[in-house]
Amino acid sequence: MNITIIGTGYVGLVTGTCFSEMGNEVYCVDVIEEKIESLKQGIIPIYEPGLEELIKHNYNNGNLHFTTDLFEGLSDSQLCFIAVGTPMGEDGSADLRYVRQVAKQIGQTITQDIIVVDKSTVPVGTADEVETIINKELDKRNKNYKVTVVSNPEFLKEGTAVNDFMHPERVIVGTDDDSAAEIMKELYDPFTKNHERMIIMDVRSAEMTKYASNSMLANRISFMNEMANICDKIGANIDNVRRGMGSDSRIGHSFLYPGCGYGGSCFPKDVTALIKTAQDNGLNPVLLKSVEEVNHNQKYYLINKIINIFGEDLSGLTFALWGLAFKPETDDMREASSIIIVENLLKMGAKVNVYDPKAMDVAKEFYFKDLDVNYFSDKYSVLEDADALILVTEWKEFRNPNFNKIKSLLKNNIIFDGRNQYKNSYMKKLDFEYHAVGK
Known part of the structure; x- marks a missing residue:
C-alpha cells in the first residue's frame, strides 16, 4: 500500500518505519526541514532500540521516504496517518491545534478518495471533528472525494516500541465503514498472521480505549x-x-x-x-x-527520604544520580522524576552529579539547560566523593554493580533506591544504609 505518515515524532517514526518494513511505500512528512534532512542522512532524533537500523534499511531500499512536501506525500496515498503531537493544554485538555492544522492541510491537498487515520492520542469526538474540517476544505475546492476518518490508537511502550508494533497484543480500529475496516485489516495482516488481534469497534469507543x-x-x-x-x-x-x-x-x-x-x-x-x-x-x-x-x-518521595537523613540544608553535600530518563531504554525525560529530584537538591544547596546511558544530551540541551549540574560518562565516576547515591531509572547496567567499588568511591555508604533494585538483606550484609520504596 501507499501510506502517508504526518508527523515524525516518536509515534509517527515508529509507525511509518514498521509499515515500510512490510513492503509498503511510506512517506513520512514533517514541517521541520532540519529533522527531515537529518533523517535522510540516517540521523535519528530519538533513541529507540532497533529503530535506527530499520530506518536506514528501508530508506536505502526505497520503501521509506522523508519529505516536507505534503503534496508529494499524499499524491498516491491510500491511507494517511495523523501522528502529530497532542500536548497538554493550559486547562489540562489535549491541545488539538496540530491535529486541526493537519486536517485542514489534508483537505487542501488531497486529489483522490482517502482513509485518514487518527494515530495520535486524541479526545473522544476528534475523528468527527477531523472529518468535518477536511470536508469543509474540500467544499471550498468544489471537490467531492470520499474521506473516511478512522481511529487507530497506538499502544507502544517506549524502549520496546518496534517490537510492540511488529508483534502487537491488539490492534484497535474504530470505524463504521466496512470497506475502511477491510483495508485496515489488510494493512495489519502481516503483523497479526499468527493470531487475529484486530478489534473493530465504533470510533468513539476506540478513542476512549486509549x-x-x-x-x-x-x-x-x-x-x-x-x-x-x-x-x-x-x-x-x-x-x-x-x-x-x-x-x-x-x-x-x-x-x-x-x-x-x-x-x-x-x-x-x-x-x-x-x-x-x-x-x-x-x-x-x-x-x-x-x-x-x-x-x-510520589515524585518527592526520595527528596523527603534525603531530608530525613541529611536535613533541609544540603550545602556542602554532593549527590550522585543514576538515571535521568523516565524509564530505561529511552532518552525521554518528559515528566521524569529526576527533574523534580535534581531541581530540589539544587534548591537546598547540594551539588548534583548525574549519569544516564542515553538521556544526557537531552538533559544538557533542554531540561537542565540553565542548572548547575555535573555530567559524567559512566556509572562509577559519577560517584566519586559523593555523599550518597540516588537510583532514579532502572537501567540494566545498574542491576548488579560492583558494590565494593561503590563503597570505595562514596563518602558514605548510603543508597536511595527509587526503583527497588536491590534486596534489603543483601544491602545490610554489605554494610549499606539502604533506603528504598516501601521496604
Missing part, C-alpha cells in the same frame, strides 16, 4: 505507590506484598512495581486529559484525580 487503558495502568502504579508508603509506616515490605498480590490471577503481576512516580509522554497527559473530558461532561472523576495526586506526591 485513554482508559493508560489511565488504568497509571492507576495501578499510583495504587502500589500508596501501598508502599503505608508499608513504610507499618514495617511491611512492599516486595513481599507485591508477590502476594500478583499471584492472584485476577490481579496479575504487571504494573505492580512501586517507585518514585511515573512520567513520560503518555500517562501524565492522558490521565489529565481524561479528567478534563469527564469534568466537561458534568462528572467528578474522583479516582482519576487521586491517581494524579498520588503520582505528583
Whole structure:
C-alpha cells in the first residue's frame, strides 16, 4: 500500500518505519526541514532500540521516504496517518491545534478518495471533528472525494516500541465503514498472521480505549505507590506484598512495581486529559484525580527520604544520580522524576552529579539547560566523593554493580533506591544504609 505518515515524532517514526518494513511505500512528512534532512542522512532524533537500523534499511531500499512536501506525500496515498503531537493544554485538555492544522492541510491537498487515520492520542469526538474540517476544505475546492476518518490508537511502550508494533497484543480500529475496516485489516495482516488481534469497534469507543487503558495502568502504579508508603509506616515490605498480590490471577503481576512516580509522554497527559473530558461532561472523576495526586506526591518521595537523613540544608553535600530518563531504554525525560529530584537538591544547596546511558544530551540541551549540574560518562565516576547515591531509572547496567567499588568511591555508604533494585538483606550484609520504596 501507499501510506502517508504526518508527523515524525516518536509515534509517527515508529509507525511509518514498521509499515515500510512490510513492503509498503511510506512517506513520512514533517514541517521541520532540519529533522527531515537529518533523517535522510540516517540521523535519528530519538533513541529507540532497533529503530535506527530499520530506518536506514528501508530508506536505502526505497520503501521509506522523508519529505516536507505534503503534496508529494499524499499524491498516491491510500491511507494517511495523523501522528502529530497532542500536548497538554493550559486547562489540562489535549491541545488539538496540530491535529486541526493537519486536517485542514489534508483537505487542501488531497486529489483522490482517502482513509485518514487518527494515530495520535486524541479526545473522544476528534475523528468527527477531523472529518468535518477536511470536508469543509474540500467544499471550498468544489471537490467531492470520499474521506473516511478512522481511529487507530497506538499502544507502544517506549524502549520496546518496534517490537510492540511488529508483534502487537491488539490492534484497535474504530470505524463504521466496512470497506475502511477491510483495508485496515489488510494493512495489519502481516503483523497479526499468527493470531487475529484486530478489534473493530465504533470510533468513539476506540478513542476512549486509549485513554482508559493508560489511565488504568497509571492507576495501578499510583495504587502500589500508596501501598508502599503505608508499608513504610507499618514495617511491611512492599516486595513481599507485591508477590502476594500478583499471584492472584485476577490481579496479575504487571504494573505492580512501586517507585518514585511515573512520567513520560503518555500517562501524565492522558490521565489529565481524561479528567478534563469527564469534568466537561458534568462528572467528578474522583479516582482519576487521586491517581494524579498520588503520582505528583510520589515524585518527592526520595527528596523527603534525603531530608530525613541529611536535613533541609544540603550545602556542602554532593549527590550522585543514576538515571535521568523516565524509564530505561529511552532518552525521554518528559515528566521524569529526576527533574523534580535534581531541581530540589539544587534548591537546598547540594551539588548534583548525574549519569544516564542515553538521556544526557537531552538533559544538557533542554531540561537542565540553565542548572548547575555535573555530567559524567559512566556509572562509577559519577560517584566519586559523593555523599550518597540516588537510583532514579532502572537501567540494566545498574542491576548488579560492583558494590565494593561503590563503597570505595562514596563518602558514605548510603543508597536511595527509587526503583527497588536491590534486596534489603543483601544491602545490610554489605554494610549499606539502604533506603528504598516501601521496604
